[in-house]
Amino acid sequence: MTPKVQISGVRMEYRRKSDETATVALDGVNLSIEAGKFVALVGPSGCGKTTLIKIVDGLIKPSSGSIVIDGKAVSGPGPDRAMVFQDASLLPWRTVFDNVIYGLECQGRVTDASRQRVSELLQLVGIAKFARHYPHELSGGMQQRVNIARALAVDPEVLIMDEPFAALDAQTRELMQQELLRIWSESNKTVLFVTHQINEAVYLADEVVILGSRPGRIKRCVDIKLDRPRPLSIKRDLNFLRYEDDIWSTIEEEASKAMLREEVA
Numbered sequence: 001m002t003p004k005v006q007i008s009g010v011r012m013e014y015r016r017k018s019d020e021t022a023t024v025a026l027d028g029v030n031l032s033i034e035a036g037k038f039v040a041l042v043g044p045s046g047c048g049k050t051t052l053i054k055i056v057d058g059l060i061k062p063s064s065g066s067i068v069i070d071g072k073a074v075s076g077p078g079p080d081r082a083m084v085f086q087d088a089s090l091l092p093w094r095t096v097f098d099n100v101i102y103g104l105e106c107q108g109r110v111t112d113a114s115r116q117r118v119s120e121l122l123q124l125v126g127i128a129k130f131a132r133h134y135p136h137e138l139s140g141g142m143q144q145r146v147n148i149a150r151a152l153a154v155d156p157e158v159l160i161m162d163e164p165f166a167a168l169d170a171q172t173r174e175l176m177q178q179e180l181l182r183i184w185s186e187s188n189k190t191v192l193f194v195t196h197q198i199n200e201a202v203y204l205a206d207e208v209v210i211l212g213s214r215p216g217r218i219k220r221c222v223d224i225k226l227d228r229p230r231p232l233s234i235k236r237d238l239n240f241l242r243y244e245d246d247i248w249s250t251i252e253e254e255a256s257k258a259m260l261r262e263e264v265a
């Protein structure tokens, strides 16, 4: 089967003009993601997670290698992808509805049908009652729901999420994880999700991809064979905890290697 997303030989070198030094953030990254899969990306701080998803989104170009989506090479951002960042970054002067429809406005795609679709999305993310509210009238969790609806409104094939729940309190974060799985199962998108929390990665994903320390390379891919739908109580199951421990030991090893390198340097 042709993968939805094919990442091949990606290398990313950040060059500083001031002193001519370079940081190799990623090197030799290869990954195939099947359509409809939920893939979580984890790894020690600075291993290149954000760099990799920005490359997939087309926000930055890799120094070498390629991203192919549905057989087409990525050369910049496109309507087949949408990104959700940690901060909701909603437009404060627009209502919830107007924030969600904004991407479609930018693409000149506002029609009666798309307005209807935005209303349905607000239902899907559980925020329909607040359609006429402004962002400052919403809690952090509600703002992030709007942000997810905004990303889904352009009907992307691939949803890319960079620590979308990191700024939320623990309880809201767990509820949002559960909501995201519900939305994902109803919308059938391919998801690439960056997180620092192993627990979050195991709970959400079909596959957890562990990036090793700088330069970031894929260290391991772990298939999460837990039944769906997944209630939050699954986080206390022995199998869940085994996945968490296993992934943590790989990340710990990678993080220690990175610290040693920094001490020697």
Ligand SMILES: Nc1ncnc2c1ncn2[C@@H]1O[C@H](COP(=O)(O)OP(=O)(O)OP(=O)(O)O)[C@@H](O)[C@H]1O
Binding pocket: 014, 015, 023, 024, 025, 043, 044, 045, 046, 047, 048, 049, 050, 051, 052, 214
């Ligand atoms: N614009 C940039 N210019 C120069 N170096 C950069 C730039 N962006 C990232 N880097 C470097 O590339 C490496 C990878 O950064 P990146 O933000 O992708 O890692 P990360 O795994 O997402 O980190 P974290 O988990 O801490 O968010 C780091 O060493 C970082 O300092």
